Amino acid sequence: MTKVVVDPLTRIEGHLRVSTEVDDNGVITDAQSSGMLFRGIERIMMKRDPRDAARLVQRICGLCPTAQSMASVNALDDLFGVAESIPKDALVTRNIIQGLNTLTSHATHFYVLWMPDIVNPAYRDILATVDNTGPALWKELLSRFAPISYKMDGEAITPGAGYINAIKQKKNLEEAMALIGGKMPHQMSTIAGGVTYLPTVADIGKLTSYYLNLMDFVNTSTLSVGAETWLDNTFRASSPQKAVNFVMEHLQEVVDGSLASQNFSKAKGWGDLELFAAFGSELIGETLGLPATFKFDRTGQYAEDANVGYLTYGVFYDVENGDGYNPTEFGKSGFQQAAFINSSLEKKSFNHEYITEETTHAFYETDEGLHPFDGVTEPVRTADEISYEGGSDSKYTWMKAPRYNGIPCEVGPISRMLAMGEPLTVGLMNLFKDNGYSAANSFTRMIAKMQETLILSEQLLKWVTVDLDPNGKYYVDTDLKMAKDSEGIGLWEAPRGALGHWIKSGSDSMVTNFQMVVPTTWNASPRDKNGVAGPLEQALIGTKISAAENMMGIDNTNPTGILHTARSFDPCIACAVHTIDLSNKDKEQGTFTIV
Amino acid sequence: MEKTEKQDFLSMDRRTFLKVVGAIGASTFLGLHRTQITKALELSKTKVIWLHGAECTGCSASLLDAGNPDIMQAINKLSVDLVFHETIMAHQGIFVDGAPAGTSELNSEILLDEAIEEGDYILVVEGAIANGPDGSGKYCMYGERTFKDMFEKAASNASMIMAVGMCAAFGGINSADSDIADLTDFRGVDFVKESHSKGMLTELGIDKPVINIAGCPSHPDWVLLTLAAVILGKFSLNDLDSVLDKYKRPTVFFPETNTMHDNCPRRGYYDRGILDDDFSGEGCLLKVGCKGPYTRSDCGLRKWNNGVSMCTQAGSSCIGCAEPGFPDSTSPFYEMGEDKPLMGGVTIDTAAKVGTAAAVAGVGVHALRRFVFKDKEE
Numbered sequence: 001m002t003k004v005v006v007d008p009l010t011r012i013e014g015h016l017r018v019s020t021e022v023d024d025n026g027v028i029t030d031a032q033s034s035g036m037l038f039r040g041i042e043r044i045m046m047k048r049d050p051r052d053a054a055r056l057v058q059r060i061c062g063l064c065p066t067a068q069s070m071a072s073v074n075a076l077d078d079l080f081g082v083a084e085s086i087p088k089d090a091l092v093t094r095n096i097i098q099g100l101n102t103l104t105s106h107a108t109h110f111y112v113l114w115m116p117d118i119v120n121p122a123y124r125d126i127l128a129t130v131d132n133t134g135p136a137l138w139k140e141l142l143s144r145f146a147p148i149s150y151k152m153d154g155e156a157i158t159p160g161a162g163y164i165n166a167i168k169q170k171k172n173l174e175e176a177m178a179l180i181g182g183k184m185p186h187q188m189s190t191i192a193g194g195v196t197y198l199p200t201v202a203d204i205g206k207l208t209s210y211y212l213n214l215m216d217f218v219n220t221s222t223l224s225v226g227a228e229t230w231l232d233n234t235f236r237a238s239s240p241q242k243a244v245n246f247v248m249e250h251l252q253e254v255v256d257g258s259l260a261s262q263n264f265s266k267a268k269g270w271g272d273l274e275l276f277a278a279f280g281s282e283l284i285g286e287t288l289g290l291p292a293t294f295k296f297d298r299t300g301q302y303a304e305d306a307n308v309g310y311l312t313y314g315v316f317y318d319v320e321n322g323d324g325y326n327p328t329e330f331g332k333s334g335f336q337q338a339a340f341i342n343s344s345l346e347k348k349s350f351n352h353e354y355i356t357e358e359t360t361h362a363f364y365e366t367d368e369g370l371h372p373f374d375g376v377t378e379p380v381r382t383a384d385e386i387s388y389e390g391g392s393d394s395k396y397t398w399m400k401a402p403r404y405n406g407i408p409c410e411v412g413p414i415s416r417m418l419a420m421g422e423p424l425t426v427g428l429m430n431l432f433k434d435n436g437y438s439a440a441n442s443f444t445r446m447i448a449k450m451q452e453t454l455i456l457s458e459q460l461l462k463w464v465t466v467d468l469d470p471n472g473k474y475y476v477d478t479d480l481k482m483a484k485d486s487e488g489i490g491l492w493e494a495p496r497g498a499l500g501h502w503i504k505s506g507s508d509s510m511v512t513n514f515q516m517v518v519p520t521t522w523n524a525s526p527r528d529k530n531g532v533a534g535p536l537e538q539a540l541i542g543t544k545i546s547a548a549e550n551m552m553g554i555d556n557t558n559p560t561g562i563l564h565t566a567r568s569f570d571p572c573i574a575c576a577v578h579t580i581d582l583s584n585k586d587k588e589q590g591t592f593t594i595v
Numbered sequence: 596m597e598k599t600e601k602q603d604f605l606s607m608d609r610r611t612f613l614k615v616v617g618a619i620g621a622s623t624f625l626g627l628h629r630t631q632i633t634k635a636l637e638l639s640k641t642k643v644i645w646l647h648g649a650e651c652t653g654c655s656a657s658l659l660d661a662g663n664p665d666i667m668q669a670i671n672k673l674s675v676d677l678v679f680h681e682t683i684m685a686h687q688g689i690f691v692d693g694a695p696a697g698t699s700e701l702n703s704e705i706l707l708d709e710a711i712e713e714g715d716y717i718l719v720v721e722g723a724i725a726n727g728p729d730g731s732g733k734y735c736m737y738g739e740r741t742f743k744d745m746f747e748k749a750a751s752n753a754s755m756i757m758a759v760g761m762c763a764a765f766g767g768i769n770s771a772d773s774d775i776a777d778l779t780d781f782r783g784v785d786f787v788k789e790s791h792s793k794g795m796l797t798e799l800g801i802d803k804p805v806i807n808i809a810g811c812p813s814h815p816d817w818v819l820l821t822l823a824a825v826i827l828g829k830f831s832l833n834d835l836d837s838v839l840d841k842y843k844r845p846t847v848f849f850p851e852t853n854t855m856h857d858n859c860p861r862r863g864y865y866d867r868g869i870l871d872d873d874f875s876g877e878g879c880l881l882k883v884g885c886k887g888p889y890t891r892s893d894c895g896l897r898k899w900n901n902g903v904s905m906c907t908q909a910g911s912s913c914i915g916c917a918e919p920g921f922p923d924s925t926s927p928f929y930e931m932g933e934d935k936p937l938m939g940g941v942t943i944d945t946a947a948k949v950g951t952a953a954a955v956a957g958v959g960v961h962a963l964r965r966f967v968f969k970d971k972e973e
Contacts, residue, residue, distance in 0.1 A: 005690040008737040010681045010703055013652045015737040038725075038734040039649055039781075043773040049927035055914055056922060059768045062653020062812060108659075116685050121701070148670065149677045150685045151700055164667060167659055174660045175900045182909030183899035184660065185653040185812050186916075189909050196874045196910030381778060383731035475875040557689060557696035574651045 001029070004545060004556045008036070009566050011113040011147075013063045014573025016524065017388060018536075018562050019396075022545045026554035028561065031533070031540035033524040034388050034397040035577040038363070038379060045514040050079055050483050050505055051192050053514065057501070060516075061575045062185045063108070066101035066177070067494030068501075068575070069190045070094060071516070074327060075490025075501040076192035080482045084324035089472030090194030091317035091325065092463050095335075096207070097181050097190065098316065098492075099460040103214065104173040105495035106413075106453040109570045111166030114446065115276075116147040117563055119160075122547035122555070123294065124152070130292045136262040137279070137292065144272060162221060162272050169217050176210035179203055194475035199468060207464045214457060224271040225250060227454050235455050240427030247424065248287065251278045255288045273450055281443045283435055295548045300445065300565035301438030303542035305343045308440070308535050311409035311522065312419045313350065313500060314338030315493035316459075319467050328352075330491045335459060338491070339419035340404055345429065345439065347419060352491060352500065357400040357517060361392075361526040369403060369529065372502040372515035373487065392527060398577040401528040402517050410535040411497025411522040412570065413448040414440055424451055440539070442568035449570075483509040494519050496570040520576035523569040539565050640676035641826045642716035644707070644749060647681045648742045649735050649769045649781055650722030653812035654760035655682050661815030662901035669819045673826050678710045679703065688738045704738045707745075711752050717825060718753035720746065720784050723762040723769040724795045727780035734779050747799050750784075755804040755825065755832050756796075758784040758843075759818055764807035765789075765842075765919045772923050783807075785843060789919045804832040807843040809892070811916035816897060817848045840891075842919050849891045849917060856887035858895030860908045880907055884929040886915035 001024075007017035015036035020028045041060055045053060054072040058065040073094075077083035119142050127134030144162040151157060174184040180197050181187030189197045219226050237243035254269035255278060264270045278288060285293035302308055314331020321333070331338025331350060338350035356369035363386055365378040380386060380395075388396050401408070409415070417425035425448045429439035483505045490501040497519030504513040525534025533541065540562065544550045547560040647655075659666055670677060677683075686703035689696045699706035710716060724746050725734035732743025750756060761767030762781075765788055769781035785805040787793035796803065806825075808817045824830060824845075830838050840846050856862065864870070865879035872882060879885070887895075890913055898905045906913050915925030925932070 003690075003692050005688075005739075007688045007690065007739060008681060008703070010684055010687045013682070015647070015735070017737065036736045037649055038779065039769055040773060040775050040779055041768065043775050044768065044771045046773060049929065051929050052922075052926050055928055056768065056771075056926075059653070059811060060651055062651040062656040065651070065653065112683065119685075147683060147685050148667075149680070149683075153700075159667075167666065171660045171662070171665070171901070175903045178900035178903040178909075180909065182904050182906045182911050185651075185656045187909075188906040188911035188914075191874060191911070193874070198875075198877075198910065379775070379778075381728055383728055383733045386728075386731075386733040386736075388736075473875075475873065477873045477875070556691045558701055559689065563687065 002556050004559050004562070006559060006562050006566070009563070009571070011116065012567060012571040012573065013061060013575075014571070014577070016566065016571050016573045018540070018566050019388065020540060020545070020559070020562060022554075022556055026545045026550040028540050028543055028545055030392055031537045032392055032396050033399070033526065033534060033536045033566075035399040035520075035524065035573050036388075037573065037577045038398045039574070039577060040379075042514045042516060045511050047510050049480065050076060050503060050509065050511050051478070051480070053501070053503065053511070054190055054192065055188075057516070058186050061572055063572060064101060064105055064494040064496065064575070065184075065186045066098055066181075066190075067492055067499050069187065070098055071490040071492040071499045071501040073190045073192055073490070074330070074492055075488040075503045077488070078327035078490065079486045079488030079503055079505060080192050080478045081486070082193055082476050082478055082482070083327045085476050086194055086324055087473035087476065088319055088323045089469050090474045091323075092319045092467045093180055093195045093197070093199065093474065094190055095316045095319060096460065096463050096468070097177055097187060099456055099463065100173050100177045102456055102495045103453055103460070104170050104177070106449050107166050107173070108170050109495075110446065110450060110453075111145070111162055111272075112147070112170075113570070114567050115145040115162070115272075116150070117560070117567060118276075118294065119146050119150070120547065120558065120560055120563075121152055122552065122558055122560055125552055126548050127292055132262050133259070133291050137264050140264040140270070141275070144275075165217060165221060169214060172210055172213050176207055179206055179210075191475075193478040196475070198474050199470055201470050204464055204468060204470065208461070211457070211461055211464065218454070218457065221266070222271050222273050222450070223454075224254065224266065224269040224274055227457065231454055231458060234424035234451065235422060237423045240423045240430060243423035244427035244431055247277065248284070250274075251284070252288055254278070255290065259290075277447065280446070283432065283437060293548065296446070296564055297432060297437055297441045297443040298549050299543055299561050300440070300442035300539040300568050301543060302440060302538050303438075304538075305433075305438055305440075307408070307532065308343060308538055309404060309407045309409045310341040310415035310418055310440075311350070311404050311411050311498050312336070312339055312415040313352070313491040313493055313498045314419070315416070319463070327489050327491075336416050336493065337419055339415075340409070341415065341418045345418060345426070347421075352489060354405040355402060355500065355517060357402050357521070358528045359400050360529040361395050362397050362400050363395050364400070372500065372517055373504070373513070375515050392531075392533075397526045399521050399524055399526060401525045401534060402522050403528055408525055408528070408532060408534050408538070409522055410440060411519050412445065413452045414445055415497065416493060417448045417452060422448075422451060422455070442564045445568040480509050494572070494575070496520065496572055497522060516575075518572070518575040520569070520572045524571055524573075524576060536566060536569050536571075539569075640674045642676045642678050642710065642713075643719055643822075644678050644710055644716050644753070645680040645719040645721065646742075646746065646749060648720065648722030648724050648746065648763065650760065650762045650767075652682055652721070654721045654818070655680070657812040658815050658818055660900055661819055663816060664819060666819075669822070673823055675822070675826070678716065679707050690739060707738070707749075711749050714752045716753060717822070718749050718756045719759055720756060720763040721759045723766050723781040723783060725779060726782050726795070726798065727778050743795070746795065747801070750796065750799070750801050750803060753803060755806070756784055757818070757821065757825075758805060758807045760813045761809060761811040761916060761921055764809055764844075765921070767811060768922060786919060788923070789842070804835055805843055806835065806839060806845065809842075809844050809849060809917040809919070811921060814848070814894075814897065814899065817845070821845055821848075844891075844917075848893055850893065851891065853891065854888050855890040855892050855894050855913055858893070859887050860895065860905070862895075874910060877910075880910070880912040882931055883912050884927065884931055885912035886918075886925040886928070886932060887913040889925065889932065890915045890918055892917040
């Protein structure tokens with residue numbers, strides 16, 4: 001038994017440690033996921049003017065600050081009692097800002113954070129065993145996905161074109177966001193009561209131009225068939241099976257047109273997504289008759305699908321219904337709806353009251369599973385109590401363990417796509433399930449993310465060109481007194497998953513409790529009081545440590561299995577490590593029961 | 596152009612600097628120094644180690660949004676060897692049975708230790724440094740050590756340190772008032788809020804040249820142009836006082852005699868006494884809490900995201916994110932800072948009243964402006 005620890009896991013946001021035990025067959029038999037930082041932002045919100053939340057809480061994350069500000073303004077709209085009168089055009093503006101943030105985050109994750117793993121030297125070695133095809137493919141991958149400051153065998157590698165262009169796209173999209181949000185990161189426009197910026201007719205033109213710039217990148221780099229054709233045949237397919245069939249037929253065509261010539265260039269139909277889709281999956285690669293596969297569908301899969309659910313709070317306002325939204329019914333209508341999806345992929349209605357957080361294995365004093373409105377947690381106060389070495393039975397992280405009805409849940413693009421009934425994602429997950437794979441794995445996580453990127457870009461154009469009215473109303477006035485003795489729920493989706501803020505205020509309208517349950521707390525959750533591991537931990541246990549299923553032998557010094565899996569959850573640790581109100585520590589322990 | 600080439604841009608006055616950079620683009624500006632760059636290239640690359648403490652990665656995200664120059668131009672033209680940067684590097688920390696595994700080409704911890712050992716690098720710090728609990732630093736760890744230890748080692752061997760963003764420079768949001776602030780005890784590199792004595796370098800007894808790039812996040816131009824100035828030797832590290840203010844911010848970006856308010860796109864409304872009462876108008880945002888008059892930054896001229904916009908242009912009051920006391924000194928963000936003394940000892944309340952009165956009287960308030968901002972802190 002070998003202890004293999006990745007610390008820090010880079011190319012994510014924040015400090016994540018993944019500690020595993022690996023047996024002699026290269027199988028991960030135990031895993032702990034640890035958040036390594038304690039900032040106390042929720043505590044900082046205490047006794048402050050609640051309106052500051054939308055600015056301050058955004059400082060939790062520089063990659064998805066917009067989502068944090070949105071969850072906050074949702075909670076504030078509720079706290080101030082104005083949610084039902086937020087003007088429609090303010091809601092459209094918020095949708096556009098969030099849409100842009102999600103696109104930016106997804107593009108950055110795919111190209112800059114995740115894909116550099118595909119040029120790990122382990123794959124060079126594996127591909128070298130495949131005559132002709134292997135080296136040609138390796139050359140293509142390096143030219144697209146090599147990160148900056150990368151060296152192999154002492155040789156500096158030129159950064160990949162896809163990598164560099166994705167950074168340019170990030171910049172393009174952040175400029176679009178700045179246009180209506182003031183600046184990025186940490187946009188300034190979303191505020192309790194609406195938004196501060198009143199877009200002009202000219203802005204609609206400019207936003208459209210930023211959009212077209214994005215689509216140029218997508219259509220020349222990401223996909224060889226073009227986004228519209230792809231969505232017509234997948235997202236708008238009449239059944240999941242038809243969506244999968246389209247993708248398989250398209251990939252087969254690309255493969256047939258290039259395998260003989262060993263040419264994997266864009267000219268031969270290999271967009272970045274086609275490359276990933278064909279070579280990333282063992283199941284798909286074998287069907288297509290490819291001589292090499294990275295087997296990402298074998299990493300990050302759940303040993304027991306039954307132990308994990310999929311959760312989404314829903315995101316984007318239903319702007320077609322005019323002004324206002326209902327905070328307690330959020331996600332019931334609109335573009336991406338709330339849902340809990342069980343391990344059999346059955347969709348259930350979502351109720352925020354089922355959410356609890358536990359701290360048995362986190363560095364806090366209490367260990368009760370309480371609803372966020374009533375959460376009571378106290379961080380350990382001495383250095384001796386902070387140790388990451390104790391294993392699964394100890395405390396080992398600053399992340400709490402959120403549970404929905406007692407179940408650990410994966411959040412993120414997969415959950416949102418399942419809730420939408422998105423044909424390609426559903427079809428692929430069923431395909432994997434029917435063939436003895438876990439429906440969720442590193443491969444399906446990445447495909448769902450790219451599919452969402454394409455779907456959302458199209459939707460964005462509708463908000464910009466159809467729904468946004470420059471002559472509309474963008475703000476309803478709020479007065480601090482309106483927040484007296486109140487409470488607010490703010491549900492939303494960050495690019496990496498379900499994000500909720502819960503806020504309470506006292507007789508002076510100042511904050512008395514502020515709670516955040518964030519995506520990475522869900523995904524990288526530690527064990528709960530019953531010893532049930534969080535999704536990332538479960539996705540590691542039972543999988544192999546080395547590249548392409550230990551094909552070249554077990555190499556614990558290059559644990560690609562951990563890298564692919566952990567990064568496939570797009571972790572954001574700064575969001576995930578936080579604490580709550582100490583001043584309420586004498587409060588009676590919660591009596592919340594799970595139905 | 597030749598004239599420009601000879602100018603030391605961090606010691607230029609701000610307007611000249613912005614005019615030059617704005618007119619020709621910073622990448623061209625860097626191109627003008629090709630001779631010096633070529634010399635630098637012949638010698639060696641400038642190594643940069645970029646560490647992340649308690650932060651949100653917003654400053655790195657902001658850096659990727661850089662336009663003048665963009666990040667690749669900066670790296671190529673300035674011959675920067677970005678040795679270590681957690682968010683974008685190919686490597687990661689790997690430990691097998693407790694020992695660092697493999698080589699520096701895959702293992703970031705080995706890479707980092709080797710680079711620190713070699714010395715001769717600029718250390719960029721993004722994020723605050725935990726000192727708690729009880730000086731242990733264990734509220735922020737990675738690579739099987741506390742960030743405090745890592746910082747100590749990296750700072751000791753660095754040629755100089757750039758603290759990028761509010762967390763690294765002044766503690767930022769990590770050091771904001773709360774009933775656990777003493778427990779977590781987050782420190783900036785050389786300051787905590789306005790206090791130099793509480794900076795982590797003082798705590799550790801390390802003396803190094805430090806430049807603080809304020810802002811939450813920092814503007815990419817502020818970071819890259821300062822880095823360029825350091826690499827091109829545009830000023831002496833032994834004489835930083837001439838280009839920095841007392842909080843060690845480059846005065847060219849954080850001018851001592853001007854505030855954001857002076858160049859605010861909504862400044863005209865202030866001058867006419869048109870002060871909005873809520874966020875649905877186009878007037879001056881002073882009464883809804885704008886901290887522009889307290890904030891020394893060139894946001895109003897430079898703007899953000901390649902010059903697209905900035906906070907007040909988008910109708911949002913400035914929250915003073917470039918001031919050392921942020922966020923405590925500028926919050927509540929949406930209330931007028933009536934009890935805060937402005938430069939020259941006038942309160943903002945007085946200024947607003949005079950501004951309104953002046954508009955009513957049909958008198959321009961430029962005289963008021965000169966009065967209010969006549970002197971910097973006395």
